[in-house]
Amino acid sequence: MSGKVISRRNILKSLTIGAAAGSVMQVIPLEAAKYAHGVIAAEKTGTAGEYQPKFFPPQQYKTLQVLCDTIFPADADSKGAVEAGAPEFIDLLTSENSDYQLKLGGGLMWLDSTCTDRYGKTYLDCDRQQQKEILDLIAYRKSAVSDPSVSQGVQFFAFLRDMTADGFFTSKIGIEYLGYIGNTFLTEFPGCPPVPGV
Amino acid sequence: MSQVNSAKKVYDVCVIGSGAGGGTAAKVLTEGGLSVVMLEAGPALNPDKDFKEHVWPYELPHRGAGIGGKARQAFSEFLAPNGFWEIDGEPYTTAPGSSFRWFRSRIEGGRTNHWGRIALRFGPADFMARSTDGMGDDWPITYDEIEPYYDKVESYIGVFGSKENVPNAPDGVFLPPPKPRCTETIIKKACDQLNITCIPSRLAILTKEVNGRAACHYCGECGRGCITASNFSSSQVMIPPAHATGRFTMIPNAMAREIVLGKNGTAEAVSYIDKTTRSEKRVYAKSFVVAASACETARLLLNSKSASFPDGIANSSGVIGRYLTDTVGSSLAGYFPQLEKVPPHNHDGVGGMHMYMPWWRFGKKNDFLRGYHIEFGGGRGMPGIGGFDGVCAEYEGYGSSLKQKCRSHYGTVIGFSGRGEMIPNENCYCDIDPTVLDRWGIPVLRFHWQWGDNELKMARDMQETFRSIIETGGGKVLVGHRNADEGNATIEKYVGDPLLAGRSSISEGGTIIHELGTVRMGNNPKTSVLNKNCQAHDVKNLFVADAAPFVTNPDKNPTLTIMALSWKTSEYLLDQAKKGEL
Numbered sequence: 001m002s003g004k005v006i007s008r009r010n011i012l013k014s015l016t017i018g019a020a021a022g023s024v025m026q027v028i029p030l031e032a033a034k035y036a037h038g039v040i041a042a043e044k045t046g047t048a049g050e051y052q053p054k055f056f057p058p059q060q061y062k063t064l065q066v067l068c069d070t071i072f073p074a075d076a077d078s079k080g081a082v083e084a085g086a087p088e089f090i091d092l093l094t095s096e097n098s099d100y101q102l103k104l105g106g107g108l109m110w111l112d113s114t115c116t117d118r119y120g121k122t123y124l125d126c127d128r129q130q131q132k133e134i135l136d137l138i139a140y141r142k143s144a145v146s147d148p149s150v151s152q153g154v155q156f157f158a159f160l161r162d163m164t165a166d167g168f169f170t171s172k173i174g175i176e177y178l179g180y181i182g183n184t185f186l187t188e189f190p191g192c193p194p195v196p197g198v
Numbered sequence: 199m200s201q202v203n204s205a206k207k208v209y210d211v212c213v214i215g216s217g218a219g220g221g222t223a224a225k226v227l228t229e230g231g232l233s234v235v236m237l238e239a240g241p242a243l244n245p246d247k248d249f250k251e252h253v254w255p256y257e258l259p260h261r262g263a264g265i266g267g268k269a270r271q272a273f274s275e276f277l278a279p280n281g282f283w284e285i286d287g288e289p290y291t292t293a294p295g296s297s298f299r300w301f302r303s304r305i306e307g308g309r310t311n312h313w314g315r316i317a318l319r320f321g322p323a324d325f326m327a328r329s330t331d332g333m334g335d336d337w338p339i340t341y342d343e344i345e346p347y348y349d350k351v352e353s354y355i356g357v358f359g360s361k362e363n364v365p366n367a368p369d370g371v372f373l374p375p376p377k378p379r380c381t382e383t384i385i386k387k388a389c390d391q392l393n394i395t396c397i398p399s400r401l402a403i404l405t406k407e408v409n410g411r412a413a414c415h416y417c418g419e420c421g422r423g424c425i426t427a428s429n430f431s432s433s434q435v436m437i438p439p440a441h442a443t444g445r446f447t448m449i450p451n452a453m454a455r456e457i458v459l460g461k462n463g464t465a466e467a468v469s470y471i472d473k474t475t476r477s478e479k480r481v482y483a484k485s486f487v488v489a490a491s492a493c494e495t496a497r498l499l500l501n502s503k504s505a506s507f508p509d510g511i512a513n514s515s516g517v518i519g520r521y522l523t524d525t526v527g528s529s530l531a532g533y534f535p536q537l538e539k540v541p542p543h544n545h546d547g548v549g550g551m552h553m554y555m556p557w558w559r560f561g562k563k564n565d566f567l568r569g570y571h572i573e574f575g576g577g578r579g580m581p582g583i584g585g586f587d588g589v590c591a592e593y594e595g596y597g598s599s600l601k602q603k604c605r606s607h608y609g610t611v612i613g614f615s616g617r618g619e620m621i622p623n624e625n626c627y628c629d630i631d632p633t634v635l636d637r638w639g640i641p642v643l644r645f646h647w648q649w650g651d652n653e654l655k656m657a658r659d660m661q662e663t664f665r666s667i668i669e670t671g672g673g674k675v676l677v678g679h680r681n682a683d684e685g686n687a688t689i690e691k692y693v694g695d696p697l698l699a700g701r702s703s704i705s706e707g708g709t710i711i712h713e714l715g716t717v718r719m720g721n722n723p724k725t726s727v728l729n730k731n732c733q734a735h736d737v738k739n740l741f742v743a744d745a746a747p748f749v750t751n752p753d754k755n756p757t758l759t760i761m762a763l764s765w766k767t768s769e770y771l772l773d774q775a776k777k778g779e780l
Contacts, residue, residue: 019229030309070596070597071603072596072600073598073601078601085256088264089260093263093266094268096266097266097268113257117626135596140595141594141672158591161594161600164416164590165590165604166263166270166583166677168340169581169604170262170581170583171256171258174581175580177605178605179542179578180579181542181543181544181578182545182546182580183201183252183254183419183580184417184544185416186415187415189377189544190377190543191379192378192383192540193541195380195540195541198380198383198384198536198537198539
């Protein structure tokens with residue numbers, strides 16, 4: 001019943017047999033099997049070396065990092081969005097997309113201006129209570145109705161939250177947190193495990 | 199030009215396009231002993247290098263979102279090289295008031311590198327539409343005539359499925375189907391209660407080794423392309439045997455511009471643009487098989503003008519570009535709380551649904567003609583870009599509690615897509631835009647599009663069916679989240695008018711990527727372009743082998759029938775060539 005995970009040796013063997021049996025595929029190159037095992041060289045080498053933001057200036061990038069970590073923080077179950085590389089991912093995409101530059105670059109400017117208006121300092125310089133106060137406003141659509149002066153902030157935060165979720169849940173940390181199991185080789189698909197009510 | 203080059207090579211057949219239809223023709227024709235040259239508008243494919251199978255999102259800097267997040271809106275950068283709705287320098291236009299999108303793949307194998315692998319036979323009634331309900335037209339062939347070719351294609355490419363005897367959804371030559379996933383178990387139970395037929399799906403994916411191609415290893419990512427060729431693509435399954443004959447020549451990056459008519463009234467050459475040098479070249483052949491995809495094929499024929507054919511080669515009927523259809527699409531998703539209790543397990547399976555609902559009201563009285571099938575999927579797949587937009591919009595906020603909501607909701611959504619038959623109408627067609635050229639100097643297509651009332655009613659019916667399945671299965675219908683300034687994300691308005699309800703939920707024309715019917719076959723040369731052998735009425739050495747010849751667009755995805763028809767056409771061509779008729 002349980003799906004067996006195929007070893008690298010077995011997959012190479014089966015590919016060789018396929019070729020010998022007169023496959024219409026000609027010969028599947030061995031590199032292909034290597035590739036299939038997901039051992040491709042990652043284009044990115046982890047977090048070695050400080051990431052140099054491509055779009056956000058240093059102060060904004062710091063704010064972005066703080067916001068990402070507030071949206072998906074480290075907790076007892078897993079590390080947070082910064083360790084998961086969400087700010088790098090968001091910066092890279094933003095550097096390539098003028099619409100994102102307006103939404104996120106403009107949004108961060110908006111956040112600092114609004115904090116300056118309300119508290120006399122930028123978001124990063126605000127104390128925890130002030131930061132919570134402004135986030136608790138812009139994190140909910142209903143605020144846009146009750147306080148139209150933050151409606152742009154609500155839009156900005158909703159987009160940043162989606163982007164942070166993308167960055168977090170496509171990371172190794174996020175995927176393990178969700179408990180996704182797969183992207184591997186099985187000789188047989190086991191189907192649905194026995195679960196009451198399913 | 200042809201007089202200058204006295205040493206020109208003349209191939210037996212020139213095939214234009216390397217997708218499902220062109221690939222099948224290349225295999226059958228070369229194995230039958232003919233020399234074949236193939237023009238492909240894109241580059242050659244190297245699965246080893248070009249497929250991103252088994253890559254994790256975090257192994258790419260863009261995580262699957264593509265440059266600038268482009269893939270966040272549609273598809274993903276993990277997909278096999280697959281083209282897009284827009285191609286740089288190769289535009290198309292839409293007429294005022296029309297909305298239509300055209301997906302093109304400029305790559306060896308075309309759209310078969312990433313397609314959904316859904317391999318459904320058309321049924322006997324699908325070839326006799328007019329005789330059945332008075333709308334549209336009958337095909338010039340019957341199911342019985344194409345059935346042996348379905349057998350040949352399925353036996354060769356490998357299709358899993360099960361014998362079910364569903365009316366007008368014929369069984370085929372099947373490999374065993376995979377076991378259902380948890381999501382499919384839930385929906386099957388709901389469908390049983392509703393008397394909706396829900397059976398193992400029929401996909402061109404191997405559950406056993408076939409012709410040396412390894413069985414599926416259940417990584418669930420067929421759309422990325424499969425380096426073990428365990429699913430069907432023309433590039434991996436049709437083109438290699440053609441090469442193996444030694445009679446096959448592939449010319450990549452060759453954009454066909456015109457089919458050149460010879461002095462004797464038959465086609466003698468294809469003029470094409472070599473994209474690598476931006477120069478025009480010609481290739482000569484005794485016969486031509488156009489399989490560039492329905493609309494691209496129509497464009498090529500319309501652009502091939504001569505004194506004999508001022509409106510395009512083989513177009514004395516004037517119907518090239520007409521009878522354009524796409525599939526009727528509509529979708530809805532549901533949240534199923536019982537899936538929160540399912541422990542983490544490998545849910546991947548094959549790259550596609552393990553079960554589906556064929557049209558289950560065939561022959562019954564409905565408020566629309568023809569029918570639709572339902573595709574569905576969801577559950578604990580590999581997390582990807584955009585996958586948590588819905589949870590974030592529903593729960594809002596931030597912090598550990600939102601993180602936990604994302605985790606508990608992960609894998610609990612099942613999406614449903616209806617795929618229904620559109621009846622051709624006079625408002626849907628493509629023609630040549632009188633003012634716009636592409637970067638190769640070739641006049642581009644202009645699309646005209648209006649869904650008919652039958653399609654709108656069908657889309658409305660799909661929505662009602664999805665809703666009843668979701669609710670019967672213990673789920674809750676998920677509705678779109680509105681803009682932030684409306685303040686509330688979950689209000690849902692009931693729309694009573696069926697046409698209005700259909701209009702609000704029907705897909706945009708072209709977006710199901712089943713566009714076809716532009717060069718249709720028929721017995722009457724005044725109302726059709728091709729005869730029953732997909733041979734042009736006007737030009738006997740000109741054949742069409744993609745979905746352009748289709749007379750109807752049943753609710754069964756077209757690819758399997760493209761291959762069966764191309765196989766049949768190719769055998770006819772072989773026979774005619776042997777008799778010296780071409």
